[in-house]
Amino acid sequence: MKKPEILVAFLGLVLFACQSEKNDFGSEISSDASQILKGKTLFEQQCSTCHNFNEDAIGPNLSGLTRQVETQWIRDFIKNPGAAIDAKDPRAVELLAKYKTQMPGFPALSDQDIDALLSYMHTFETLPIPISGDTTSNLIPERVQDSGIRLELELFTQLPASDTVPPLAKMTKMEPIPGTPRLFINDQRIGLYEIENQKPVLFLNLKEKRPAMVSKPGWATGVGSFAFHPEFEKNGLFYTSHTEPGGTAPSDFGYTDSLSVFMQWVLTEWKAEDPRAKIFKGTDREILRIDNASQAHGMQELTFNPHAQKGDADFGLLYIGYGDGGTAEKRFAAISNHQGKGIYSSILRIDPAGTDGKNGKYGIPKINPFAGKSGLAGEVVAYGFRNPNRVFWDDKGNLHATDIGQHSIEEINRIEPGKFYGWPIREGTFVINPFGSFRTLYPLPADDAKIGVTYPLIQLEHDETVAVIGGYMVSEGLLKGKFVFGDVPSGRLFFVDLNESSSPVTQSWGVTFGGKEISMKTLVNHDRVDLKFGIDSDKKVYIMSKTEGKVYRIK
Template structure:
């Protein structure tokens, strides 16, 4: 997901112009070998998805940073970057402006952890060359206009805090059981809650059921998604995805042993003894386990086609959004650039009731475009996505997906079976070199058609949004018929009419709360909104924020 990370902290491109070069920093940092090894492990666990020592990526290049910034500043910024931004610290403000997203704090790191990180960082002596300006700005000249639409919100529900610091609760999804008014929401650290009369009751304590589950270092980790079978009320079946440490169990899908496995994503089927029960009791089975190179871009979406009816070939088939697992950032682009032969960077579709899948625990639907094809992954519906974090359908049954980009472009894609959507050699309608700088994009070549890329229905540059999150089609009010979506960190809100194919126009909208127009940051009382959307059985749309664990309903 796109979040500035841990060592954004130290990362500073800004620093280079802030301090005289003759000052010597980091002389007090320990060079103890054991401490360096501990710091390396902490860096790989918390920072490596967004930082490296070669170039700026999602966050800044960290090579030589401890020799350019006061050590105490680095310590304090790791602990609480929000405080530095609030105090208008020049370095912190410049980081925020350059990378478009506020880095989360890491209060869980002890003083000893931070000293170990500093020791590891201090082993990189090269001072990185400063990139002047943003090499990918103004690729899309037309700016998004405000619609003037403001939607009144009301507080609907509050999840119990699962941590003492923001984000207080980590919801990613809120949807009803199909055919029912029962409404469920997840907390990535805990499991599934049912919201009844706007009050949460813990339905499935997944952490208790799966003690190996981890929800740190954060972002996408923990309980990533859930989906109730369309016949849940009779068969009691539902599905969850969650993360466990790399190597917990043998995986069903992996990659070259040259790249370490940081985490595993696990797909589980649960069968409730009594589908009407308020607390889960029943059986479960693991369906699928996939190796992931980082904490990012894994199994963040599970869903069934809500427009499919009994008897349709798509009915009861489970869709899975699976990203590149952070492999491109680690320079293993071939793992996701697989021409349909692999499962990474793909939208998958499986039959949970089948047995002809790779491990015999699920089936390959015959309607899948690569089913039965030698050298292809039969699970794949479409491929070429960096992080397809939201899969949805319009009222006509057309499939779409939002895809979080690397440094420059966010996408909404209209999905056609068997098609390639560009990643990691395209970002939006631009060329990207997955073995070069992620911050530089190039025009499409004249012979681009031979690559067979399907390009986005909607693409937005990072001066508009830095981490797209899909919402829902609105059924009532001034946004009726429009698809609403937004920016995860800032909470900026957008809409488009998907019926205006092939060129839907995007506009912004805003919210009012208790009669006053407010920004999302003001509403959630934090500079990082952590925006998500929800939907109930009556098709009412909700806005959710992890920051305070609150859910707001469209009035």
């Protein structure tokens, strides 16, 4: 019997058992086998990163939901959860309070799609854990104190809308070409814009160059990052990462056949014929292609060491932040916990001009800690990160990374070559069981040192921030010398002195606009801010929001 037929037969038995009992909810949901299979496919594509039927994940356990909640409520919530929250719906408000982030709406799903999702969900009859209590609350008793600092913002620019519903634009990064005032920003759905006289001008239409590129589902798909070579003005080289559907082309790095490939992350080198041109014209080549098990935690960062000078061992080497690809949540913890043998959950460093890498299209720098060591991945600088979405250097040249946690702890790590940073057996300074509940953490054991984990420089619990994002070093004003960062969903703003001590103290700060203090949610007119940061050649820091596609400059 083929696998789909086995699944249909199994689901049929489940449905027969379920239909033998009287249920208050879900009696109108179809049990058609083909619709269930369609719903399963939709669930894996659209929902599985945040939900499953075994336990709470980024969102709640959905097992038995259709038997406990009104079907129409579920329909409406899938389409537009923000409307339910705005209407103060008790269930929606309670979900937001527990999970600390608003589920994205799925207005593009048709009624027939939602019917199929409901049919699949209805095959799971166990009721979910009630929305009360949290086994991981108050792990860090110290609260972040408000510094009282308020900085004035001014509207700098706005990207063209690339969708009709928020987020209207999906920028993740804004940085200048090294050594020039030319300022660039990405829209994950489109490509790269140059900001000229505070207006965006499309420089590279990556979607046109790579028709296979996809920018949904998920907030992190599409053009994930970009980086200009430190000698771009001479060689015209720059780099982008983007997503394509799983199986688009043979990959350079993958994993066990028992875990499906949902997407692929692609690293591309572009060479401009004229580095001064305002619209890209030139050649390109694919450097690297990596399989990803979900739409999450992929190639979120590309960057060069800004402190490296020509002649330094680190000059011209490309750093890549690559997460676990959702593999831990799919219970394939070994892919993340690879002890240096793989490339997932790692900060990588490659030489784009080299040829001794796995596919001959890049080089492995000799300064990498595992370079030339049998059985180890020479590309890896450090590993054990769930989602190292920003890699950066402080003013003294120390390497750091922000790492988005699972349910409890957000991290800023000081990176040392060859070190293991804990994921997926640690979240912050707590033990996590990658085969148990991700919402349950435990204290470190007495013999923890033998595990060899390097712990965060800064850790914040989810009652402070649920998705950390850096951030730049501030060069002037009240926050001079401080590193600013924030919380992606809420837009809450923080700063820290990275040179303060071995345990820097995090404080919060706020903004004013038009002379009046304002929250980021009010400023962007949405409950989800989708916060990002940018910087220009004068080291002025910017705050960006995907919601309306606006960029604000700190005055």
